[in-house]
């Protein structure tokens with residue numbers, strides 16, 4: 001086919017857009033709000049729902065956030081999550097004694113930094129890896145504070161991602177929050193299954209991401225996994241976002 005006449009695929013256009021995005025610095029000092037709290041306090045979902053806006057939320061999808069949270073957007077860690085969903089999800093993680101963490105799609109670092117800081121109030125992680133196709137300004141600074149953390153700037157659809165997983169062998173928990181497109185999400189899940197004990201997904205109930213909802217329904221029907229959902233909504237919006245957590249039954253058995 002004539003290369004000049006060829007139209008870019010949806011995937012190619014999306015990746016071009018992503019590579020045009022610029023990373024923003026985040027305020028790592030906000031992590032102290034997690035580090036100074038007793039572990040028992042952090043295990044309470046309601047406490048986390050209140051704490052997350054204080055850590056700072058992202059402002060790139062402001063219309064999806066309720067007006068009451070707008071004052072927290074574009075601040076601090078720039079977490080791109082709904083506190084009413086992410087709070088109960090993190091509280092569940094607090095009960096799982098997570099050993100290592102990989103987040104696929106970290107943007108400014110928000111949810112990755114908050115998750116790692118919270119998990120480490122319960123147990124030091126063996127390692128934590130943030131993965132994104134675009135650079136993340138916060139990660140170099142954070143690695144200097146937390147040497148167990150590293151950033152891998154790569155495409156989840158490349159052989160480099162498989163090599164990264166092979167290097168670690170097993171990752172206890174993975175959070176997939178990347179391109180939000182059905183085929184990519186399905187491929188990411190398939191790539192992770194041999195390596196991950198627990199896999200969480202973002203946007204399982206987002207009206208704009210029907211493909212992720214479809215993949216999530218497929219996963220819920222698989223044998224050998226126990227699934228949890230965190231999909232509460234703010235009145236008058238969405239439905240947006242939504243987190244699903246799939247845990248291998250063999251991993252749950254270890255908890256007793």
Ligand SMILES: C[S@@+](CC[C@H](N)C(=O)[O-])C[C@H]1O[C@@H](n2cnc3c(N)ncnc32)[C@H](O)[C@@H]1O
Pocket residue numbers: 018058078079080081104105106107108109110111112131132133134154155156157177178179
């Ligand atoms: C919604 S943002 C992540 C938000 C972040 N988890 C948070 O809550 O603060 C999605 C990220 O996925 C990344 N991404 C999309 N496709 C990717 C791919 N194929 N490989 C790696 N990262 C990808 C984008 O660059 C973007 O930074």
